[in-house]
Amino acid sequence: MENCDVLVVGAGFGGPVAARKCAEAGLDTVLLERSAIPGEKVVSGLVIPFYGFTFGPDFIREGNPPIERPICKVVNRFVRDGEIYATDSTLRVPKPLALGYAAYCKPFCTWLAGRAVEAGAELRTSTTAVEPILEKGAVRGVVTDRGEEIRCKVLIDAGGTQNRLAIQAGLRRKYLPEALELYMIWDFEMAKEDVDETFGLSMEFFHALPEEGIGAPLGYGSTLYIFTYRESIHPGLGQFLVTRGEIPNLARLLPRYFENFQEKVTRWRRDIAPKVRLRAVTWDVCPIYAGLIPETRNMPICGDGILVIGDAAGFEASAFGDGVPSAWFSAELAADVAIEALRRGDTSRSVLAAYEDKVREHPYITWIITDWRRWDLRKVLVSRSETELRRMIRDHWGIGAFRYRYSGRPLVKALREALRRDPRAPLKWMEMFTRYYHNWEENRFDPVSVPGREIG
Amino acid sequence: MEVRTSDRFPGVEWVGDPGDFIRVDESRCDGCANCVRVCLAECFEIKDRKARVRTLAECMECAACWYVCDKEAIMFSWPPGGTGFRTDWG
Numbered sequence: 001m002e003n004c005d006v007l008v009v010g011a012g013f014g015g016p017v018a019a020r021k022c023a024e025a026g027l028d029t030v031l032l033e034r035s036a037i038p039g040e041k042v043v044s045g046l047v048i049p050f051y052g053f054t055f056g057p058d059f060i061r062e063g064n065p066p067i068e069r070p071i072c073k074v075v076n077r078f079v080r081d082g083e084i085y086a087t088d089s090t091l092r093v094p095k096p097l098a099l100g101y102a103a104y105c106k107p108f109c110t111w112l113a114g115r116a117v118e119a120g121a122e123l124r125t126s127t128t129a130v131e132p133i134l135e136k137g138a139v140r141g142v143v144t145d146r147g148e149e150i151r152c153k154v155l156i157d158a159g160g161t162q163n164r165l166a167i168q169a170g171l172r173r174k175y176l177p178e179a180l181e182l183y184m185i186w187d188f189e190m191a192k193e194d195v196d197e198t199f200g201l202s203m204e205f206f207h208a209l210p211e212e213g214i215g216a217p218l219g220y221g222s223t224l225y226i227f228t229y230r231e232s233i234h235p236g237l238g239q240f241l242v243t244r245g246e247i248p249n250l251a252r253l254l255p256r257y258f259e260n261f262q263e264k265v266t267r268w269r270r271d272i273a274p275k276v277r278l279r280a281v282t283w284d285v286c287p288i289y290a291g292l293i294p295e296t297r298n299m300p301i302c303g304d305g306i307l308v309i310g311d312a313a314g315f316e317a318s319a320f321g322d323g324v325p326s327a328w329f330s331a332e333l334a335a336d337v338a339i340e341a342l343r344r345g346d347t348s349r350s351v352l353a354a355y356e357d358k359v360r361e362h363p364y365i366t367w368i369i370t371d372w373r374r375w376d377l378r379k380v381l382v383s384r385s386e387t388e389l390r391r392m393i394r395d396h397w398g399i400g401a402f403r404y405r406y407s408g409r410p411l412v413k414a415l416r417e418a419l420r421r422d423p424r425a426p427l428k429w430m431e432m433f434t435r436y437y438h439n440w441e442e443n444r445f446d447p448v449s450v451p452g453r454e455i456g
Numbered sequence: 457m458e459v460r461t462s463d464r465f466p467g468v469e470w471v472g473d474p475g476d477f478i479r480v481d482e483s484r485c486d487g488c489a490n491c492v493r494v495c496l497a498e499c500f501e502i503k504d505r506k507a508r509v510r511t512l513a514e515c516m517e518c519a520a521c522w523y524v525c526d527k528e529a530i531m532f533s534w535p536p537g538g539t540g541f542r543t544d545w546g
Contacts, residue, residue: 036471036538041517043546105546126538145536162519164533177523182494187467187545232545241494247524249493280467280545283496285518 004028006338007141007152008121009129009165011038012105014310014327015158016112016121017057021335022156023120027342030150031113031121032142034128038450039109042160043284044323045185045236046108047071047100047203047227051364052325053436054429055414057332059115061432064439064446066107068229069195070098073202076393078386079212082264085386088394095201096437102203102229107448114450123450129159132169138304138348139169154338154347155306158331161287163312171303175314177247179290181221183238184254184283188276192231198271199228206265207393209384214261216253217243218389219378222288223397224261226272230443233276235261240289254283286323290314291369301359302352307334315359317368326365333358363410363417371396457539462514465497468543474512474535478521482506484529491521491530516541 008019011033019031035041053061073092077084093099117123129142133149141151142165157165161180166172190198206224210217214237215224221239228234237257239250262268290296291314301313309315310327317323337355341347359365376396380389418425439445457472478499480491487505497514500507500521507529517540522532534540 034534034537035542037542039546040542040544041540041546043516043543045546104544106544128534128537130533145534162517162522162532175523180520180523182496182518182520184496185546241520241524247490247493250520251493251496251498254496278466280543281465282468282543282546283516283518284546285520285523 001149001151003151004030005152005342006030006154006156007032007150008156008158009142010158010160010163010312011113011116011123011125012042012109012158012160012310012327013112013324014331015156016109016116017328017331018156018158018309018335018338019116019121020059020119021057021332022338023116025335025339027339029116029121030152031116031123032127032129032144032150033113033123033125036126037106037110038113038123038125039106042105042109043185043282044105045183045227045234046105046324047102048324049100049322050098051411051414052328053101053432055364055418056325056328060112060328061428063111063115064435064444065111066103066445066448067436067440068102068104070095070201070437070440071100071102071203071228072098073200074099075202075204077204077206077267078390079206079208079214079265080386082266084267086390088390089202090394096434098201098433098436101436102227102234104229110450111446111448114448117450117452129165132165132306134169137170139306153305153342154352156331156334156338157306157308157312158310158327159312161285161311161316163308166306166308166312169303169306171306172299172308175287175290175296176293177241179287179293179296179314180241180285181238181288182241182250182254182283182285183222183236184258184281185234185236186258186278187280187282188233188235189279190231190233190276194275195228195231195233198275199226199233203227206261207389209386209389210381212260212264213257214265215257216240218380219376220244224257230440232279233272241285287311287314287316290316297369302349302355304349304352305347307338307352307355309334315365315369317371322368326368329362329365330359333362363413367410460513465514467545468516468541470513470541472539474540476509476512477533477535477540478509478512478515479531480507480509481529481531482508484527486527488527490524494520494524
């Protein structure tokens, strides 16, 4: 048996951020990860939006994490009979600014875990937390797969979507299938000059009415996207585990959508297929609508001795990688609350409940989990209007929603708060955008490693 | 530890012995086949009107089966540390 102040379970995107902050505050912090190398079980296909970097942890903004490509433009393509009948690429920023940064999960999570270790956290990989240690309803640690007991004063649960600890602790229930999307990703190698020529610094989405067969019925999944990396592209698509009240045959549908896309869509056949080679096929489930379904949204995110962050807390939303920023934001909030609770010597729910207030007041997390307009795509299923489809995509879908009043509010609020804390924040952001861009151009990042270990 | 790959799903490795981290409680299963429908790795089959785990060889631990089982017949846990699915391209 061993003891620590803070035990963080999960070294994905959120866990290392919480662990680093707790370790920096001088707390004895252990970061548990069930995979051998952080991030090698994390499947996403990822463009992390800019606001994760501007409003997220200082050390990420000030560091040089391994990014695959800055994304300066979102190209929405509208498909009928395999042909693109309209393209909306109005959402763009000039480089070196970026709307987001593409990344592979393994190097990025390893880099994050390395920063936690650098700050003094102990990283323990290849260790599965099997069950929580409960005493009078309070979480006091975990039992690992090797039967060890690791006891702690506060457990920060960063176990991702399929997390079980908070469920075993009686705090939460498993997500409803209506809240979850199963998405499938195909990773293709593509020469950098071909990615540059075909896509530049853009990512593409392909939208169509359901009869086109290249994606889930509208509003019941993610439209087909192509994320662009340094020397690869990463098409993916997803569908909810429940569609119009039924469990669809996703084992058949998801591969078929992508086969149709490859066979029918000229943009793929002519411009992309001749230049790519399939490298990997992966999939995962994510809690995209967890915030929009009251039963899921209202599940507790803290209890006696435990705080839940990131996907494990349901902080995930649309198809533009909102999961990572909200994992970062909630990790910092949870760490702040844990540090304060330990300072006061009281880690009961009544003290840890400050985390709930901080999450509720956080402009982005609240927006990410409650922007109900994402449902609106389903209206197109009824109206069957291509004009309406284009309007919905432009106004309410993904990061495009920023341009509109309701969803623009969190940006304004976050900007105001950031400026209040540090009037020089915009200068720091510009420095980051510029440095990140040069890092990418020169393919030079911080070493992807954990101090003292030969991994990464 | 042994490392396995799959022709159907390139770019992924399965390491060591993850054990039976997904199981079906036949007494609860009503044979609805929801697990079969959502499993991209074809881990399940229906036999005698009950679901059973056919293989976990290509399982990516997504837990879709667990989520769609409203009879709570699927038991899902994490494989032991360092075993199971891994990828460089997630």
